[in-house]
Amino acid sequence: MVHRHVGAGCAGLSVLATLVLTGLPAAAAAEPPVPAPGPSAVQPLDAGNPSTAVLGALQRDLHLTDTQAKTRLVNETEAGTRAGRLQNALGKHFAGAWVHGATSADLTVATTHAADVPAITAGGATAAVVKTGLDDLMGAKKKLDSAAAHGSMAVNTPVRYVDVRTNRVTVQARSRAAADALIAAAGVDSGLVDVKVSEDRPRALFDVRGGDAYYIDNTARCSVGFSVTKGNQQGFATAGHCGQAGAPTAGFNEVAQGTVRASVFPGHDMAWVGVNSDWTATPNVAGPAGQNVSIAGSVQAIVGAAICRSGSTTGWHCGTVEEHDTSVTYEEGTVDGLTRTTVCAEPGDSGGSFVSGSQAQGVTSGGSGDCTRGGTTYYQPVNPILSTYGLTLKTTTAPTDTPSEPVDEDGIWAPGRVYEVGAQVTYSGVTYQCLQAHQAQGAWQPAATPALWQRL
Numbered sequence: 001m002v003h004r005h006v007g008a009g010c011a012g013l014s015v016l017a018t019l020v021l022t023g024l025p026a027a028a029a030a031e032p033p034v035p036a037p038g039p040s041a042v043q044p045l046d047a048g049n050p051s052t053a054v055l056g057a058l059q060r061d062l063h064l065t066d067t068q069a070k071t072r073l074v075n076e077t078e079a080g081t082r083a084g085r086l087q088n089a090l091g092k093h094f095a096g097a098w099v100h101g102a103t104s105a106d107l108t109v110a111t112t113h114a115a116d117v118p119a120i121t122a123g124g125a126t127a128a129v130v131k132t133g134l135d136d137l138m139g140a141k142k143k144l145d146s147a148a149a150h151g152s153m154a155v156n157t158p159v160r161y162v163d164v165r166t167n168r169v170t171v172q173a174r175s176r177a178a179a180d181a182l183i184a185a186a187g188v189d190s191g192l193v194d195v196k197v198s199e200d201r202p203r204a205l206f207d208v209r210g211g212d213a214y215y216i217d218n219t220a221r222c223s224v225g226f227s228v229t230k231g232n233q234q235g236f237a238t239a240g241h242c243g244q245a246g247a248p249t250a251g252f253n254e255v256a257q258g259t260v261r262a263s264v265f266p267g268h269d270m271a272w273v274g275v276n277s278d279w280t281a282t283p284n285v286a287g288p289a290g291q292n293v294s295i296a297g298s299v300q301a302i303v304g305a306a307i308c309r310s311g312s313t314t315g316w317h318c319g320t321v322e323e324h325d326t327s328v329t330y331e332e333g334t335v336d337g338l339t340r341t342t343v344c345a346e347p348g349d350s351g352g353s354f355v356s357g358s359q360a361q362g363v364t365s366g367g368s369g370d371c372t373r374g375g376t377t378y379y380q381p382v383n384p385i386l387s388t389y390g391l392t393l394k395t396t397t398a399p400t401d402t403p404s405e406p407v408d409e410d411g412i413w414a415p416g417r418v419y420e421v422g423a424q425v426t427y428s429g430v431t432y433q434c435l436q437a438h439q440a441q442g443a444w445q446p447a448a449t450p451a452l453w454q455r456l
Contacts, residue, residue, distance in 0.1 A: 050357055053287030057308050061318035071103040073357045076305045079107040081451045084421050084435025086123045095130050096164025098303040130167040137162045140188045141169045145327045147186035154329035157182045161326035168194040200368035202328050213312050215250040216243035223312045223352035225363035227281035227394035234281040235274040237385045238351035239363050240265030249273050262389055266333030269365040269380040272389050283394045285353050288316045294396045298382050300437040301356040308355050313348030314371045328378050338378040344371040354379045386439050387418040397441040415442040431456045
């Protein structure tokens with residue numbers, strides 16, 4: 001009987017190491033932190049009580065002191081709340097938000113409307129007035145994605161994303177000519193696009209080598225992502241390229257484990273495995289030296305935030321979130337909606353977990369480079385996996401009497417539902433608006449979590 005290793009396998013999570021440390025602050029850099037938010041805003045998200053595994057990796061990879069690492073996690077949690085409030089208030093003028101500095105003490109919010117500057121400043125952020133709104137940038141990226149789907153375009157322009165810090169859409173291409181051809185085919189204003197020429201070609205990370213891995217149909221190995229439940233069925237989320245629906249799986253010990261219940265790749269890179277009664281899903285991710293990192297929820301990290309990965313091949317590594325909603329073309333096809341990071345990874349880390357503080361972020365999809373020379377890694381965000389398959393993330397915050405299935409009633413807040421920024425719900429007769437994307441946990445009722453919900 002195996003009772004801990006699905007959670008521990010979740011621990012086989014890959015946490016990509018900082019690929020490129022250029023531009024990251026030195027450990028000695030002293031930076032006054034933003035005043036810590038009140039406990040009512042932070043405590044429900046467990047930002048003030050990070051695991052030693054997360055802190056150790058942040059200190060090593062981001063060159064931080066222990067105090068800076070702790071302060072950074074609190075600042076990023078609080079910045080996410082402020083950014084959500086401002087995004088909801090600015091509406092179509094909103095052009096993105098990001099944190100920066102050794103301790104993420106500085107939050108910048110971009111707008112296309114100069115008259116918004118006083119409101120942004122009053123909201124505790126630095127205002128950046130830019131030309132193009134986020135909706136328009138996303139529209140340009142969609143045109144580029146569509147053009148890249150034809151012929152050799154995708155092969156020669158494998159990565160496309162919106163960079164809110166430059167107010168541009170970035171195309172990573174193998175040559176300038178390839179990028180120019182894509183921009184012309186898409187009919188996009190070249191003034192909206194930055195081009196990065198690189199020979200790096202992202203690839204899916206298949207061949208896991210050790211750690212808390214799992215075997216797929218006796219032919220491949222991958223890492224467990226995060227423990228989940230679906231009704232009374234226990235299981236885990238992982239990468240779609242690790243196996244097709246119906247494939248049998250075995251655990252790290254080669255004991256029969258379960259079956260891939262659903263899988264998508266390319267398009268997205270998501271799957272989930274239902275396990276048998278010999279395995280017990282836990283809210284833990286395996287950390288270094290046998291330590292467990294507990295997962296409290298799935299609040300999406302802001303651009304610029306620190307993020308860590310625990311991989312069965314490369315161990316614990318940390319970096320930062322660069323961009324959300326990135327399109328990546330692998331040899332097998334294009335995957336949309338990935339998050340780009342400066343964490344490294346190597347073959348064998350696929351399917352493993354990305355964690356920001358105590359919050360689940362996603363499962364390792366692929367990347368370029370390695371943990372010797374540095375690289376870039378992409379993850380499939382976990383919240384879309386949960387909502388697509390109707391899964392509930394296993395966490396330390398959900399009480400034992402939390403319903404195993406989300407309540408299917410529009411407009412009523414319910415545990416298990418995934419909410420995006422701007423979503424409105426009612427709870428106890430009061431209307432609230434979502435500030436940060438997350439799956440609702442039983443203990444995170446809107447009235448009790450001002451970090452996630454704003455009363456209207």
